[in-house]
Amino acid sequence: MQSATIDYRTPQPWIALAAFLVAVLGIGALIGTQSQPGVWYENLVKPPLNPPNWVFGPVWFTLYVMIAIAGWRVWMAAPRSAAMKFWGAQMLLNWAWSPVWFLAQMPWLAFIILVAMWLAIAGFILAARRHDPIAAWLFVPYIAWVSFAGYLNLSIALLN
Numbered sequence: 647m648q649s650a651t652i653d654y655r656t657p658q659p660w661i662a663l664a665a666f667l668v669a670v671l672g673i674g675a676l677i678g679t680q681s682q683p684g685v686w687y688e689n690l691v692k693p694p695l696n697p698p699n700w701v702f703g704p705v706w707f708t709l710y711v712m713i714a715i716a717g718w719r720v721w722m723a724a725p726r727s728a729a730m731k732f733w734g735a736q737m738l739l740n741w742a743w744s745p746v747w748f749l750a751q752m753p754w755l756a757f758i759i760l761v762a763m764w765l766a767i768a769g770f771i772l773a774a775r776r777h778d779p780i781a782a783w784l785f786v787p788y789i790a791w792v793s794f795a796g797y798l799n800l801s802i803a804l805l806n
Contacts, residue, residue: 652722663718670714670737674706677741681748693801709788713737716784720774729773729781736766753803760799764792 652659683699717733724730739762747756767789774782 659722662722663715666714666718666721667711670710670717671707673741674710677744678703678706681744683748686751687748690802691805693798693805696798705791709791712784713740713788716770716774716778716781719778719781719784720770724777727773727777729770729777732766732770732773736763736770739763739766747799753799753806757796757799757803760792760796764789764796767792 654660713736717730717737720727720729720733739759743756743759743763746752746759767785771782771785771789774785
């Protein structure tokens, strides 16, 4: 684990953290504001345990902060690692899901994206453990939420 050689007294690590937070939160917020639930989503038959819409914003904000911190921690320790490749893949898949679901209104394609995202998240957790166990643990609530989202996505696809 290389993180012991990082000098956190210099500005570079904190600038990198700020960049991760701005990128993850900024792109996530932009996509979220452009792909809001609309009439199509409101008219879908929802499964049991479907949370109210107001829950999703705070959950995703919290998860995005954790995703950014986990990515930053691994990037500081091993920027060219398999963990960072998984981190990038899950982020791109994450950002693709909302437009496919809400704008294209394609629940089955969104489910395929979600399964690929789940696999990338699991890959990150497994690969990140060797570089930064804290980063791996930061992804545990994320994979739990994406698992729940998989239940919602698949249920809605089947019910409609």
